[in-house]
Every structure is written in C-alpha cells, then in structure tokens.
Amino acid sequence: MEMLRAGLTKDQILAQTGMVVGVRDANFTVNEGEIFVLMGLSGSGKSTLIRLLNRLVEPTHGQVLLGGQDVAAMSKKALIELRRKDLAMVFQSFALLPHLSVLQNTAFGLEVAGVERKARELHAMEVLDQVGLRSFAHQMPAALSGGMQQRVGLARALAVDPSLMLMDEAFSALDPLKRTEMQELLLQLQKEQQRTIVFVSHDLDEAFHIGNRIAIMEGGRIVQIGTPDEILRNPSDAYVRAFFKGVDVKKYLLAQDVARSDEVLRIQPTADARTDMAEAVARLRQSGQSHAFVVGDDGRWQGGVSLDGLMRGLDSGSTSLQSLYLEGIAPVSASLSLNALIGRIVQQPVPLPVLDAQQRYLGAVTQTVLLKKMVDLDLQESRDE
Ligand SMILES: Nc1ncnc2c1ncn2[C@@H]1O[C@H](COP(=O)(O)OP(=O)(O)O)[C@@H](O)[C@H]1O
Numbered sequence: 420m421e422m423l424r425a426g427l428t429k430d431q432i433l434a435q436t437g438m439v440v441g442v443r444d445a446n447f448t449v450n451e452g453e454i455f456v457l458m459g460l461s462g463s464g465k466s467t468l469i470r471l472l473n474r475l476v477e478p479t480h481g482q483v484l485l486g487g488q489d490v491a492a493m494s495k496k497a498l499i500e501l502r503r504k505d506l507a508m509v510f511q512s513f514a515l516l517p518h519l520s521v522l523q524n525t526a527f528g529l530e531v532a533g534v535e536r537k538a539r540e541l542h543a544m545e546v547l548d549q550v551g552l553r554s555f556a557h558q559m560p561a562a563l564s565g566g567m568q569q570r571v572g573l574a575r576a577l578a579v580d581p582s583l584m585l586m587d588e589a590f591s592a593l594d595p596l597k598r599t600e601m602q603e604l605l606l607q608l609q610k611e612q613q614r615t616i617v618f619v620s621h622d623l624d625e626a627f628h629i630g631n632r633i634a635i636m637e638g639g640r641i642v643q644i645g646t647p648d649e650i651l652r653n654p655s656d657a658y659v660r661a662f663f664k665g666v667d668v669k670k671y672l673l674a675q676d677v678a679r680s681d682e683v684l685r686i687q688p689t690a691d692a693r694t695d696m697a698e699a700v701a702r703l704r705q706s707g708q709s710h711a712f713v714v715g716d717d718g719r720w721q722g723g724v725s726l727d728g729l730m731r732g733l734d735s736g737s738t739s740l741q742s743l744y745l746e747g748i749a750p751v752s753a754s755l756s757l758n759a760l761i762g763r764i765v766q767q768p769v770p771l772p773v774l775d776a777q778q779r780y781l782g783a784v785t786q787t788v789l790l791k792k793m794v795d796l797d798l799q800e801s802r803d804e
Pocket residue numbers: 439440441459460461462463464465466467468
C-alpha cells in the first residue's frame with residue numbers, strides 16, 4: 420500500500436516484492452435492483468474485484484458495504500452466514516456438483532442454509548421452472564449441454580433468494596447462440612424479480628445488452644462508470660473507445676437517448692383552439708419548423724400538426740386542434756432502438772414523438788436529430804483511427 424501511495428507502478432511493485440496489485444482505488448455503488456457490469460480486458464482485475472465483494476479474495480484495504488455491514492471487516496462466522504443467506508455466485512465454469520442431480524444442485528444452497536428437504540426441493544423445482552429446466556430435474560449435470568448446465572448454475576444462485584448475486588463471466592464459456600439465450604433469460608428474470616447483480620464480462624456487446632450501469636476497468640482501476648449511453652456518448656479515453664471497435668453502437672442507443680425537446684414546437688392546448696392555431700403558426704414561421712406536437716397539461720402527447728395543416732384549419736374556420744392531427748405521425752416508445760428508429764424515419768420522414776411507458780412526451784426525433792447523432796458517433800470513431 421505504501422509503494423502504491425508513493426506512486427510506484429504495478430510492474431515496479433511486482434518486480435520489487437513479487438506481489439500483484441489486483442485492484443486499487445475502486446470506488447463505486449451498486450443500486451438495488453440493477454445489473455452492474457464490471458468490464459475490462461483480461462487481467463484488468465474484474466475477477467479480483469467481484470471476489471472482494473464476497474471476500475473470496477481478502478482485501479488489503481478498504482470497505483465493502485452491503486446493507487450497511489462492512490463485509491471486509493466482519494468475523495468469519497458472520498461472513499459464512501452472509502454467504503449462505505445473502506450472496507450467491509455464478510461461475511464461468513458452472514461449478515456444479517457432478518454427483519448430485521440437477522434438483523439437488525439447485526437446492527444445494529438451501530440445504531447448506533438448513534432448509535428441510537421437502538421445502539427446499541419444492542422451491543428448487545419452482546426455480547428450475549423459471550429457467551426452463553423443470554423436466555430435467557432428475558438428470559445428472561453431465562447429461563446436460565453447457566447452456567443447460569449454466570441454467571442450473573443460475574437456478575442454484577436464484578434459489579437462495581440472495582440480496583446480491585455475483586456473476587463472473589457466467590456466460591463466457593457458452594457458444595454465441597447459447598450466450599445470447601442466457602442473456603435474454605437473465606433479462607426476462609430481471610424484469611420479474613429485479614435482483615441486484617454484479618456481472619463481470621470482457622465483452623462490450625454483452626455489457627451494453629444486460630448492464631444498467633457499467634464500470635470499465637484497466638490495470639486494476641476503474642476508469643469509467645456510467646450507463647451504456649453515457650459511456651457511448653462520452654468515453655473517457657482511447658482504452659474505453661477501443662471496446663467500441665466492431666460493435667454496432669446504434670443497437671444500444673434508444674429513442675429516449677436521442678429524443679430532443681427543442682426540435683419540434685410544443686403546443687399546450689387552451690380552451691381557445693383558434694388562438695392556439697394562430698399562435699402556433701406564428702411560432703413555427705419564426706423558427707422555420709414545419710411541425711408541432713400538442714401535449715396536454717398532464718404531459719401526455721395528443722397529436723401532431725403541420726404548419727400547412729394549421730393554416731388550412733385557420734382558413735376553413737376549424738375550431739378544434741384535434742381535427743388537424745396528422746395520421747402519419749405515430750408515437751414511438753422510449754425503448755425503441757436507434758436502428759429501428761432510423762428505419763421508421765427513412766420510411767416516413769416526419770418528426771416522431773417519443774413517449775415513455777405512461778404515454779408522457781419525452782421529446783422528438785427528426786431526420787436532423789438522427790443525422791447529428793450519427794455524425795457524433797462517427798467523429799468519435801475517427802478520432803481513434
Ligand atoms: N491468485 C493470484 N495470485 C497472483 N496474482 C493474481 C491472482 N489472481 C489474479 N492475479 C493477477 O491479478 C490481476 C487481475 O486478475 P483478474 O482479477 O483475474 O483479472 P480479470 O478477471 O479481469 O481477467 C492480474 O494481473 C492477474 O495476473
């Protein structure tokens with residue numbers, strides 16, 4: 420620790436002492452119910468860091484607070500209790516017990532925690548059902564494919580209902596198809612159960628797909644923490660950007676990440692529709708915009724109108740904004756991918772309102788907005804070349 424504080428590098432410390440600096444200066448908070456991904460090249464300290472959380476690696480320094488308790492400082496006895504009841508780990512190598520059936524493997528954590536047989540097997544069956552393995556309960560692990568074995572690994576962890584789940588490259592040993600399948604399973608379970616998960620991966624594609632937030636590690640340190648969008652928008656350095664190579668980042672950006680509130684005029688309707696129309700026409704002319712969105716007091720999107728439509732409405736004596744709503748302007752969901760959004764705009768080049776799950780208006784996506792975003796992404800890439 421003194422040598423680190425004195426500014427010596429990992430290599431110098433190794434040469435002088437024979438000791439490896441596994442992780443240093445790692446400060447982060449994992450929020451309840453999120454999947455927090457540790458990502459970095461091999462040797463960057465991911466496994467060491469995740470193992471510090473359940474003290475499979477003893478920390479030399481620092482704290483690991485779990486629900487206010489310091490895991491790094493607790494007694495062996497308290498640690499064993501915590502590992503039994505509150506922490507579960509899923510390993511890259513599956514680590515199933517070969518002489519136990521799928522059901523017994525799944526129930527293993529409960530057995531160790533002292534749950535009696537009937538109750539633990541009943542619960543293990545439920546969890547096997549969730550991971551799609553109910554009918555394999557009485558098989559032995561060796562009879563299952565890698566993907567299925569890892570489902571058992573996942574089931575065993577879920578069965579103890581841990582408040583924190585640790586997954587170290589849990590899907591890395593699987594072929595790409597099975598790997599995607601497991602990611603989908605995890606996301607689906609996450610929708611239903613909102614577990615707190617720390618997930619290690621060396622793969623940006625995987626990290627962006629499943630991570631709510633990602634910490635990127637290099638040489639034992641965390642170099643950046645953020646949501647996928649924050650990291651894409653603002654990678655902290657060339658090391659982080661290097662992970663983007665060969666990855667279609669547009670896949671990970673969502674409508675909510677690109678929607679803008681200043682691109683399309685927003686009309687809040689009053690009791691006097693004629694005045695609303697006249698005002699909107701004046702403001703659209705002033706700003707040079709072609710469309711406006713009508714958004715109610717409650718923040719909900721009501722419809723889209725065009726400058727032409729508004730003028731025709733005024734001419735023809737129309738007294739309702741609603742009669743001017745354009746059918747061609749259909750809202751899109753906040754979670755639509757940028758790729759899908761591009762498809763929509765290419766088909767029909769009108770501004771699109773982006774709505775959240777409660778139908779509230781978040782902002783608009785237009786051709787201009789998309790082009791700007793894509794130029795930004797390209798600029799980022801060319802900076803590194
Ligand atoms: N048991 C160990 N003894 C000595 N050095 C280790 C041990 N485990 C890991 N290391 C070293 O610690 C560093 C971080 O390794 P690790 O946490 O396994 O990285 P990652 O999981 O990101 O590949 C590496 O330099 C590795 O060689």
